[in-house]
Amino acid sequence: MTGKDVSGVAAKAAELLRLHREPELLRVVNVWDVISAKVVAGVEGTTALATASHSIAASRGYEDGENIPVGEMIDEVARIVAATELPVTADLEGGYGNAAETVRRAIGVGAVGANIEDQLKPLAEAAAQVEAIMKAADAEGVPDFVLNARTDAFLKAGDRDPADVLADAVERGKAFLDAGAPVVFVPGVLSEGQISTLSEAFGPQRLTVIGLPGLPSHERLAELGVARISYGPLSQRVALTALAELTESVREGGGIPAGTRALN
Structure with missing residues (x-):
């Protein structure tokens, strides 16, 4: 990147960080291609975009779990970044074998944040990965x-005691913060009590959650000190459900639903 490009990316990163640090909950609906990015960015009040790795992989015919070549993932992130003036954070799974290098490549196309999974690597290794990413940035x-x-403490908990799982999530999250990460993402179906424990352990505006059914309200999440809520592949599932329902309606003699918007 040129010096001008670097300063622009750095400014957007500072803005994204500010949005996480504000007491108001950052609400992010995940996108997977240019048109979904434009639709979400065009909704009044949208302040940032986040990609969903699962959704990008699915749209290109790959199973989730780092089956998509890293170059294809970065290419899609680049297209999304180019389609909006908003800051974009990229879901980069576990980093495709070299998380720091993958983040460096994402920054090169204008991404100003990233999700990186710990995949329950040994804690020292996972924390070192966080440190390497922040040094690369x-x-x-x-x-x-x-x-x-x-x-992934909750996602891979299996039948473990929930108290032990929560303790692991706290320990791992605090280690990642100590290694330089500004926020920690703990996906899973979390109770209000678990969210409160995590937020208290990490500090205010340091926790990100995913908007699964059963979570406390946005207002309550903000009161608990949560920084951000995102929706991962769920936004694509909503869109594809609408497509399936249209197909069913057409098959039965119906057509385009009333209220359909011209969004492209």
Whole structure:
């Protein structure tokens, strides 16, 4: 990137970080291509965009779980970044074998934040990965890069005691914060009590959650000190459900639903 490009990316990263630090909950509906990005960005009040790796992979014919080549993922992130003036954070799964290098490449196309999964690697290794990512971002001239360091403690809990799972999530999240991550992502079906414990352990505006059914209201999440709520592949599922319902309606002699918007 040129010096001008670096300063622009750095400014957007600072803005994204500010949005996480505000007491108001940052609400992000995830996107997977240019048209979904334009639709979400065009809704009044949208302040940032986040990609969904699962959704990008699915749209290109790959199963989730780092089956999409990293180059294809970065290419799609680049298209989304180019389609909006809003800050964009990219879901980059576990980093495709080299998380720091993958983040460096994402910054190169204008991303100013990223989700990186810990995949329950040994804690020292996972924390070192976080530190390497933040050092890479700093070296690229983007010290405010918003790494949303994800722990899979709840997603991979199996039949473990929930108290032990919560304790692991707290330990891993605190280690990631100590390693330089500005926020920690703990996906899963979390109770209000679990969210409160995580938020108290990490500090205000340091926790990200996913908007699964059963979560407390947005207002309550803000009261608990949550920084951000995102929706991962759920937004694509909503869109594809609407497409399936249209297909069913057409098959039965119906047509386009009333209220359909011209969004492209």
